[in-house]
Amino acid sequence: MEIFQAFWDTILQRQDLIIERTIEHLYLSFSAILIAIIISLPLGIFISRKQKLAEFYIGITAVFQTIPSLALFGFLVPLIGIGFETALIALIIYALLPILRNTYTGITGVDQAIIEAGRGMGMTSSQILFKIELPLSLSFLMAGIRTATVLTVGVATLATFVGAGGLGDVIWRGLQSYNNNLVLAGAIPVALLALGFDFILKLMEKRTTPKGLKMKS
Template structure:
């Protein structure tokens, strides 16, 4: 306990800064993934033949080692926050894209016909029928992607992007357990807290009728 107090006294400000850097890198990457993957998933739901090819390509990118992706962008973007965000963005796409595609394709066709019968055009059916009904599945992909990225963002310190990975790798190099714990514990807490708040957001954006039906099943 005394060692912890001493560490916080010496490194408390830096710990707060690294936590902010870690959260910033992770959330920006997820936000970019959302902006790209959700519209792309909706588009692919209209072209199932192209969906298989795109999903395959994105899935292959997902299998690349994180360090390899980071190293690939160094000659192009240099070191720092930029290449780290781009690499994490690539990793964020697949879960969100796959869940968006699955959720949109799983919407009851009878409800789409009802919307068409009410005079809705294609965009209105997407906005008022398909996306709201698919929202729980889409949000599951966003939550999964965000938790993964918060963990993977520790590797960003290898290319000078900062974050809590700095504490972890400094601790490994210096054989300092307190540094390792100071990096690993906040990463875990960030993942849990972020997932909790995304769960609240999921309830808020999910239509009440769907939310009530899910709770009734549970």
């Protein structure tokens, strides 16, 4: 009970810091996800049209993904310096692969017979994209965005090392001052954020599954 009381006191004492860092954390994560979507979605659609290029682009993003996150932040510092932009770029790079790969898989997974029917009926390529391909692969896209979001919210804790703030700041302060309660006061919100977004996006993913496909028994 005492431990809990001490933890609660820490949160109350530092609530301004925690709230501020949480907002920073969210801002950073969302900016990164948004920009990653803006890059990956059109790119995913593009490479689904040029299947020969697809492996190449997905390969590049996969290589980025394999770089350990701390190392990636490290690589960027000598190039761009420290600050918000550095953290943002690193997070964008991380979020690219899941979104790109799912967009590609989703669109190329649409039954070719359906596309051919659409073409034969006289639909333009953009009508095929917006009325057939995207609606049918939307749940795939959402799954990619979900993976990327959960990943980004977690990795964003490292932003503190390039001076970009976020909840990692709270954790790092706690570590430096041997204050376990402070470490938890930073770590628990990160975990909750990740879980919360995972839950919300999962609901969205389900809702975006076309009604006619849910009945497949």
